[in-house]
Amino acid sequence: MIYDLTLKIAYDYRSAVTDARHSLRVRPRSDRQQTVTDMTLTLAPLPDEAVEERDFFGNAVDAVVFHRPHRSLSVEMRARVRVDRPAVDLDRAPPLAELAETAFLHRDSGGEAPMHFLGTSRIVAPLRAVTDYAEPTLAGPGSAGPAILALTRQIKADFAYLPGSTDVRTSVAAAFAQRSGVCQDFAHVMIAALRAHRIPAAYVSGFLRTDPPPGRPRLEGADAMHAWVEAWLGDALGWVGFDPTNGIVAGDDHVVVAVGRDYADVAPVAGTFVTTGRQRTRHSVDMVPITEA
Known part of the structure; x- marks a missing residue:
């Protein structure tokens, strides 16, 4: 089975965030009877620092840092994934x-x-x-x-x-x-x-x-x-x-x-940031089957 996946996570801050450091775990894994054939990750605003790494458990982690003030943050992940997970006895x-x-x-x-x-x-x-x-x-x-x-x-x-x-x-x-x-x-x-x-x-x-x-x-x-x-x-x-x-x-x-x-x-988004007041978040997922092959 092949899927096109879209994940959107957005934050709106009442006051500008002056410094933020996040660990993002939103990229699908290429193991456990599944293969990622295409993947893009888009952030707005663009981070001042960004490193792709793996954590102890083998998960893909995007470590990002924002030094410039911002009042919103959006994360969009798009991927095509093939899943072939046979039934287990x-x-x-x-x-x-x-x-x-x-x-x-x-x-x-x-x-x-x-x-x-x-x-x-x-x-x-x-x-x-x-x-x-x-x-x-x-x-x-x-x-x-x-x-x-x-x-x-x-x-x-x-x-x-x-x-x-x-x-x-x-x-x-x-x-x-x-x-x-x-x-x-x-x-x-x-x-x-x-x-x-x-x-x-x-x-x-x-x-x-x-x-x-x-x-x-x-x-x-x-x-x-x-x-x-x-x-x-x-x-x-x-x-x-x-x-x-x-x-x-x-x-x-x-x-x-x-x-x-x-x-x-x-957690898809973890880390710390400096601001005051409340924040609002939005989260959506779209998982579209492309073929049963």
Whole structure:
């Protein structure tokens, strides 16, 4: 499947920003069964300094600096991405106890190593209520793969997708207690549940197809950047995506931009700037399928 992607993020500031330093994570990755064949990034105003680099997790980062005063900032990313993500046989995953032991003993220390996705991160920490919620679903003796998919569907069934009911500051505990939120909240809840059961779990930021194939329902969370989870299912299967907002395994409808321990690692725009007063932001995504080839 080939997509043309457009991401637009804009900020309007009440008072001029006199100095700003941002890290942008908006370029899709060329891995995880997807290839970027064309990509442009346009900023207005033009930054005074700009460096393209990779972070520890392999995400593309544009580090930009603005020294001149400005009252607005716009970021526009356009890309063409080919996605070929075959279906995964989840039954091939080892049982939960074996998977947890393998992850604990894994000696790889690179950015995609399971060891980095087992413990507390800046947003996700152990929460007894979440651990207990997932226990009946994950405690069976069978393969961990179907159990994780069952948890994905459980969150889809039990949580209401309500844009505006949470924001980026909403804690995992608050989202879990109110049983509502958006894709970011559901991903954080699922990550907390999986890590509590010693399953490496990563947060994924990306895009979701807005126009599904004929006969398939429109997926929730497709009008903005989307979030889902990757679980490490052993050396044979590696990282597999699960979308708790829609209760599915991530497939060709999903395009990965950045991977981290939680949202704090993959925020599209992060950094610092100097100004006074409020700011207003706008965010839009357009994901157009070009061909099924």
